[in-house]
Amino acid sequence: xxxxxxxxxxxxxxxxxxxxxxxxxxxxxxxxxxxxxxxxxxxxxxxxxxxxxxxxxxxxxxxxxxxxx
Numbered sequence: 001x002x003x004x005x006x007x008x009x010x011x012x013x014x015x016x017x018x019x020x021x022x023x024x025x026x027x028x029x030x031x032x033x034x035x036x037x038x039x040x041x042x043x044x045x046x047x048x049x050x051x052x053x054x055x056x057x058x059x060x061x062x063x064x065x066x067x068x069x
Contacts, residue, residue: 010036
Protein backbone atom coordinates (compact mmCIF):
# COMPACT_ATOMS: atom_id res chain seq x y z
CA UNK A 1 0.00 0.00 0.00
CA UNK A 2 1.47 3.36 -0.98
CA UNK A 3 1.52 6.46 1.24
CA UNK A 4 -1.43 8.11 -0.51
CA UNK A 5 -3.61 5.03 -0.05
CA UNK A 6 -2.63 4.78 3.63
CA UNK A 7 -3.49 8.44 4.26
CA UNK A 8 -6.84 7.99 2.51
CA UNK A 9 -7.62 4.88 4.58
CA UNK A 10 -6.73 6.65 7.83
CA UNK A 11 -8.91 9.63 6.93
CA UNK A 12 -11.97 7.47 6.21
CA UNK A 13 -14.42 7.23 9.13
CA UNK A 14 -15.47 3.66 9.84
CA UNK A 15 -19.07 2.61 9.20
CA UNK A 16 -19.90 2.38 12.93
CA UNK A 17 -18.87 6.00 13.40
CA UNK A 18 -21.01 7.05 10.45
CA UNK A 19 -24.02 5.17 11.80
CA UNK A 20 -23.48 6.51 15.32
CA UNK A 21 -23.14 3.06 16.85
CA UNK A 22 -19.90 3.80 18.66
CA UNK A 23 -20.66 4.52 22.28
CA UNK A 24 -18.65 7.34 23.75
CA UNK A 25 -18.65 8.67 27.27
CA UNK A 26 -17.81 12.08 25.86
CA UNK A 27 -19.07 13.75 22.74
CA UNK A 28 -16.17 15.38 20.97
CA UNK A 29 -16.91 16.90 17.59
CA UNK A 30 -14.57 15.72 14.86
CA UNK A 31 -14.00 17.66 11.68
CA UNK A 32 -13.49 15.15 8.88
CA UNK A 33 -12.52 18.02 6.59
CA UNK A 34 -9.60 19.09 8.82
CA UNK A 35 -6.10 18.54 7.44
CA UNK A 36 -4.17 15.74 9.14
CA UNK A 37 -1.54 16.98 11.57
CA UNK A 38 1.29 15.23 9.73
CA UNK A 39 0.52 17.23 6.59
CA UNK A 40 0.76 20.45 8.58
CA UNK A 41 4.05 19.33 10.17
CA UNK A 42 5.52 18.49 6.75
CA UNK A 43 4.44 21.88 5.40
CA UNK A 44 6.07 23.70 8.31
CA UNK A 45 9.18 21.53 8.05
CA UNK A 46 9.64 22.51 4.40
CA UNK A 47 10.06 26.12 5.54
CA UNK A 48 13.17 25.29 7.61
CA UNK A 49 16.37 26.07 5.71
CA UNK A 50 18.73 23.13 5.12
CA UNK A 51 21.46 24.99 7.01
CA UNK A 52 19.31 24.92 10.15
CA UNK A 53 18.35 21.27 9.71
CA UNK A 54 22.07 20.42 9.44
CA UNK A 55 22.51 21.76 13.00
CA UNK A 56 20.25 19.06 14.47
CA UNK A 57 22.39 16.37 16.15
CA UNK A 58 22.22 13.01 14.41
CA UNK A 59 21.77 11.28 17.78
CA UNK A 60 19.02 13.60 19.04
CA UNK A 61 16.34 10.91 19.34
CA UNK A 62 18.65 8.51 21.16
CA UNK A 63 20.07 11.13 23.54
CA UNK A 64 17.13 13.49 23.82
CA UNK A 65 17.35 13.78 27.62
CA UNK A 66 20.99 14.83 27.53
CA UNK A 67 20.25 17.59 25.03
CA UNK A 68 17.27 18.89 27.00
CA UNK A 69 18.86 19.04 30.43
